[in-house]
Amino acid sequence: MAHAHSDHPAPAILAEVNPAPLPRATLVENHRSLNWVTEKICGIIEAPTPKWWWIAFAVSGFLALFTVAGIAYLVSTGVGVWGHANPVNWAWDIVNFVFWIGIGHAGTLISAILCLLRQKWRTSINRAAEAMTIFAVVCAGIFPVFHVGRVWFAVLPGYLFPFPNSNAIWPQFRSPLEWDVFAVSTYGTVSVLFWYVGLIPDLAILRDRFYRSGNKVKSFFYGLFAMGWRGSNRHWSNYEMAYLILAGVSTPLVLSVHTIVSFDFAVSLLPGWHTTIFPPYFVAGAIFSGFGMVLTLMLPLRAIFRLEDLITQYHIDCMCKIVLATGTIVGYAYGMEFFIAWYGSNPYEGFAFINRAFGHYAWAYWIMIACNVITPQFFWFKKVRQNIAFVWILSIFVNVGMWFERFVIIVTSLARDFLPSSWGYYSPSAVEIFTFFGTFGVFGVLFLLFIRFLPIMPMAEIKAVMPQADPHGGHDKH
Numbered sequence: 503m504a505h506a507h508s509d510h511p512a513p514a515i516l517a518e519v520n521p522a523p524l525p526r527a528t529l530v531e532n533h534r535s536l537n538w539v540t541e542k543i544c545g546i547i548e549a550p551t552p553k554w555w556w557i558a559f560a561v562s563g564f565l566a567l568f569t570v571a572g573i574a575y576l577v578s579t580g581v582g583v584w585g586h587a588n589p590v591n592w593a594w595d596i597v598n599f600v601f602w603i604g605i606g607h608a609g610t611l612i613s614a615i616l617c618l619l620r621q622k623w624r625t626s627i628n629r630a631a632e633a634m635t636i637f638a639v640v641c642a643g644i645f646p647v648f649h650v651g652r653v654w655f656a657v658l659p660g661y662l663f664p665f666p667n668s669n670a671i672w673p674q675f676r677s678p679l680e681w682d683v684f685a686v687s688t689y690g691t692v693s694v695l696f697w698y699v700g701l702i703p704d705l706a707i708l709r710d711r712f713y714r715s716g717n718k719v720k721s722f723f724y725g726l727f728a729m730g731w732r733g734s735n736r737h738w739s740n741y742e743m744a745y746l747i748l749a750g751v752s753t754p755l756v757l758s759v760h761t762i763v764s765f766d767f768a769v770s771l772l773p774g775w776h777t778t779i780f781p782p783y784f785v786a787g788a789i790f791s792g793f794g795m796v797l798t799l800m801l802p803l804r805a806i807f808r809l810e811d812l813i814t815q816y817h818i819d820c821m822c823k824i825v826l827a828t829g830t831i832v833g834y835a836y837g838m839e840f841f842i843a844w845y846g847s848n849p850y851e852g853f854a855f856i857n858r859a860f861g862h863y864a865w866a867y868w869i870m871i872a873c874n875v876i877t878p879q880f881f882w883f884k885k886v887r888q889n890i891a892f893v894w895i896l897s898i899f900v901n902v903g904m905w906f907e908r909f910v911i912i913v914t915s916l917a918r919d920f921l922p923s924s925w926g927y928y929s930p931s932a933v934e935i936f937t938f939f940g941t942f943g944v945f946g947v948l949f950l951l952f953i954r955f956l957p958i959m960p961m962a963e964i965k966a967v968m969p970q971a972d973p974h975g976g977h978d979k980h
Contacts, residue, residue: 527816529622529967534811536965543704543957544711546807551954554806559950565943572937573648581651583933589919590928595645596766597908598938601791602642603686603763604784604904606693607756608792609635613696614752617745623820625963626812630803630953631796632697637948638795639690641941646682678765685762689755696748698727702741704957706731760788767911774854774915777842783835787904790828790874793821794900799949801894803958812959815888822881822893825900829878832907836875854915862927863914866906873903 530539576583586593609631616624647653664673673680705728712721731737764784767775797818804813843851858867877899880886887893913928952958965971 527623528814529625529816530964531811531814534968536968536970539812539964539968540707540961542809542812543959543961544708546953546958547708547955548711548715555950555954559947562943562946562950565940566947567940567943568936569644569940569944572933572940573644575933576648576651576937577653581649583931585929585931585934587926587928589924590913590916590926592912592916593928594909594930594934594938595649597905597912598941599642599645599649600763600784600908600912601905602638602645602941603760604788604791604908605795605901606635606638606642606689606792607760607785607788608796609633609638610689610693610696610752610756611789611792612796613700614749615756617749618753622967623817625967626809626814626817626959627796627800627821628963629697629700629960630800630958631792632693632700633949633952633956634792634795634799635693636690636697637945637952639686639693640948641945643686643690644937644941644944646679678762678769681762681765685759689759692748692752692755696745696752699741699744699748700960700963701956702728702731703733703962704960706733707961708957756789757785760784767915772915773848773850774858774911776851777839779835779838779842783832786828786831786835787874787907790825790832790878791901791904793825793828794897794904797821797825797893797897798901801890801897803953805890807958809959812964818890818893819887822887825897826878826881829874829900833875833878836871850920854918857918858910858914861914861918863910863917867910867914870903870906870910873899874907877903 584593584595609628612624612628612631616628673683705724709721709725709728712718712724761781761784764780768777768780770776800813801818804810840855843855858864877896880892880896886896917928918925
């Protein structure tokens with residue numbers, strides 16, 4: 503047995519096999535230097551504030567005032583100012599909550615899962631995607647808190663948070679609404695930590711640059727948040743370990759948070775909601791909408807700041823392919839919902855899905871199908887993925903479709919109750935409409951402040967994937 507290999511020599515044809523090396527995609531184009539990366543990203547912050555930024559900030563701030571006014575009116579008047587009525591007691595508020603939570607999923611996925619999988623193309627987009635996650639969670643948190651009407655109930659002992667109290671009232675921990683409180687707060691906390699830890703080396707670079715330029719005030723504030731970073735071997739070792747631990751903690755959160763959000767519906771007995779496909783379906787939909795929003799935000803930034811060398815066509819291709827994959831999963835889930843309703847032979851379940859497609863809200867259902875099932879299929883074609891304007895338009899359709907998905911799931915399932923006498927047609931009130939669209943202003947204000955005062959890309963991580971970072975001298979490799 504020891505001489506088995508010599509008794510049967512390998513076929514001669516194997517000696518002729520010389521597989522061609524698979525070329526690696528260039529992640530920073532035009533052979534840019536390490537210093538160019540620093541100057542390019544820091545230059546966005548150090549340059550005078552452009553006029554377009556002030557215009558966008560003013561528009562976003564004006565929009566955000568609609569949310570402030572809508573919330574103030576709701577608290578002072580009562581939750582009846584929203585269009586809620588039996589049987590549709592969950593409407594735009596929960597639709598918008600699930601929508602914004604989904605938007606935030608791409609940031610954590612890019613940062614955590616792709617980091618653990620050693621996907622180097624994430625480096626140019628992860629910082630902005632992480633910021634998007636945090637701001638989306640802020641917008642999402644507005645709706646469930648104010649949905650209770652008397653907002654002080656959301657923080658009083660015994661309603662959401664388990665504070666000791668003399669009435670011995672405790673939250674109902676068997677309710678998925680209570681699970682949401684812990685899931686979303688944990689998700690937001692870990693996302694902020696992940697984002698901040700990644701910022702520390704870049705904040706130190708800005709601290710030193712402002713100090714050398716004589717701007718001691720900015721140098722002080724950036725230095726304060728850089729936490730004494732000096733770039734020593736010990737600092738880098740601790741940084742990389744902390745980043746890896748946070749990536750490991752965040753990875754299950756990507757899957758668990760929207761799974762728990764789906765439990766708000768799946769654990770009920772309502773036809774159209776009571777289905778086991780919701781957890782994976784919601785997670786795929788969240789990643790789908792999250793990457794759609796990343797494309798919506800990053801493509802304009804790429805054009806405005808001339809970042810084509812850092813956000814290359816390869817990055818756009820990768821994001822489009824993930825949108826295609828997750829959009830196809832979502833389309834499969836739509837079909838399986840109808841199949842399960844038919845196969846289960848439950849007349850109420852069957853009616854719920856037929857009513858979605860052909861009832862009073864059929865217009866919303868077919869908008870959802872067009873945006874979420876048909877739109878991603880364009881990304882099969884390379885020419886489409888290379889057309890930046892077309893990709894940006896399609897990304898907007900993705901987000902529109904995902905909002906309509908949440909609307910269809912929630913409203914159509916509630917509008918036709920078990921009792922035909924209680925059937926109704928839900929229409930949002932002006933207060934709901936203004937409050938929702940105002941959250942885009944809140945998101946815009948936060949994101950504009952981010953791109954103005956913080957580096958939109960991680961300089962150290964980008965440099966680590968450049969050829970110059972190869973310790974074996976392969977500077978001509980990509």
